[in-house]
Amino acid sequence: MNKHKLFSKLKIALIFLFWISIWQLIYILVDKEIFIVSPLSVFKKFIEYLRLPEFYYSILFSFIRIFSGFLLGMIIGVALAIIASVNKLLYTLFSPIITIAKTVPAASIILLVFIWLKSAFIPTFISFLLVMPLFYVNTYKGIAQTDKKLTEMASVFGFSKLKKIKYIYAPSIFPYFLTAFSSGFGLSWKSGITAEILCSPLYSIGSNLKDAKTYLETSDIFLWTAVIIILSLLFEKLSLKIIEKTFPYMRRKNLETEQYK
Numbered sequence: 001m002n003k004h005k006l007f008s009k010l011k012i013a014l015i016f017l018f019w020i021s022i023w024q025l026i027y028i029l030v031d032k033e034i035f036i037v038s039p040l041s042v043f044k045k046f047i048e049y050l051r052l053p054e055f056y057y058s059i060l061f062s063f064i065r066i067f068s069g070f071l072l073g074m075i076i077g078v079a080l081a082i083i084a085s086v087n088k089l090l091y092t093l094f095s096p097i098i099t100i101a102k103t104v105p106a107a108s109i110i111l112l113v114f115i116w117l118k119s120a121f122i123p124t125f126i127s128f129l130l131v132m133p134l135f136y137v138n139t140y141k142g143i144a145q146t147d148k149k150l151t152e153m154a155s156v157f158g159f160s161k162l163k164k165i166k167y168i169y170a171p172s173i174f175p176y177f178l179t180a181f182s183s184g185f186g187l188s189w190k191s192g193i194t195a196e197i198l199c200s201p202l203y204s205i206g207s208n209l210k211d212a213k214t215y216l217e218t219s220d221i222f223l224w225t226a227v228i229i230i231l232s233l234l235f236e237k238l239s240l241k242i243i244e245k246t247f248p249y250m251r252r253k254n255l256e257t258e259q260y261k
């Protein structure tokens with residue numbers, strides 16, 4: 001391990017310790033377990049939960065529900081963007097639906113679909129509905145930003161459609177896609193867990209949070225919140241690594257450039 005990586009890991013550890021210390025200080029100042037618990041109490045609760053099969057079931061089923069909605073939103077969002085970029089009439093037809101999906105509050109949609117769907121399917125639908133417009137807008141923007149001179153050059157040199165997609169369109173879309181992926185993953189988790197809290201499907205993180213709030217189990221609320229954050233960050237980074245390994249000619253640095261444009 002080189003010095004740069006060692007310094008980076010040390011910095012992360014120090015930042016983590018700093019915020020844990022702030023948490024502990026707030027706990028001491030408040031001095032009421034019902035409002036805020038200590039980091040040690042949350043850790044002890046975590047050790048207890050590790051022995052319970054229900055803990056793993058809740059994480060697994062929540063992940064399946066939310067990730068399937070995210071995946072569906074990604075596929076349909078990208079597909080619709082490609083179709084809309086080819087046919088301007090379809091772009092005009094899709095625009096109102098995308099605008100509604102982007103602006104309507106998640107809570108309103110959850111209450112509405114509660115009438116239509118079983119509780120187990122609501123988190124998946126909500127994740128899909130919030131993520132799909134993000135992929136649609138970013139993919140469409142990536143296609144629109146493709147250098148026209150490159151497409152003309154490709155036509156002159158007789159590039160096949162597959163080559164045009166691989167060497168011209170894909171590198172143009174990729175940074176926008178990664179931005180949508182990174183933002184969408186966090187959004188799908190937040191919206192999916194919110195849906196679970198409201199509809200309480202069997203074996204879910206959201207239903208555990210709701211029970212913790214009902215019985216004033218503050219340590220459980222902190223624990224499940226930490227689980228949500230860790231899972232979201234872990235699977236986002238893992239998924240991005242897989243994407244980057246699959247497409248080695250299009251690197252993560254493109255994401256950083258696009259985020260600050």
